[in-house]
Amino acid sequence: MPSSSPLRRRFLPRTRDGRIVTFIFAALFMLAMPPVTHAFLNRIEPSFFGVPFLYAALFVVYAALIAVLILAYRRGL
Numbered sequence: 001m002p003s004s005s006p007l008r009r010r011f012l013p014r015t016r017d018g019r020i021v022t023f024i025f026a027a028l029f030m031l032a033m034p035p036v037t038h039a040f041l042n043r044i045e046p047s048f049f050g051v052p053f054l055y056a057a058l059f060v061v062y063a064a065l066i067a068v069l070i071l072a073y074r075r076g077l
Helices: 016-031 034-039 053-075
Strands: none
Touching: 016 034, 016 053
16 A cells, blocks of 8 residues: 555544534434433423323434434435
8 A cells, every 4th residue: 555645534524514414413412412311301291192201302312313324324424
């Protein structure tokens, strides 16, 4: 392998779309972490179709995370 080619890190996004998708994924992932979940999403009283608000909110967050991963895969990022 020629040493003249610079080494590129593969874990850093190289394109603008890659940076945007990475930021969206990280922001959504923070919504599923305990400080945010315990502070804002920890509601039991309002329920959606018999499911407590916490579980419904986490389902929406996880579904959005999966949607971002599918979007990144389809764009080839």
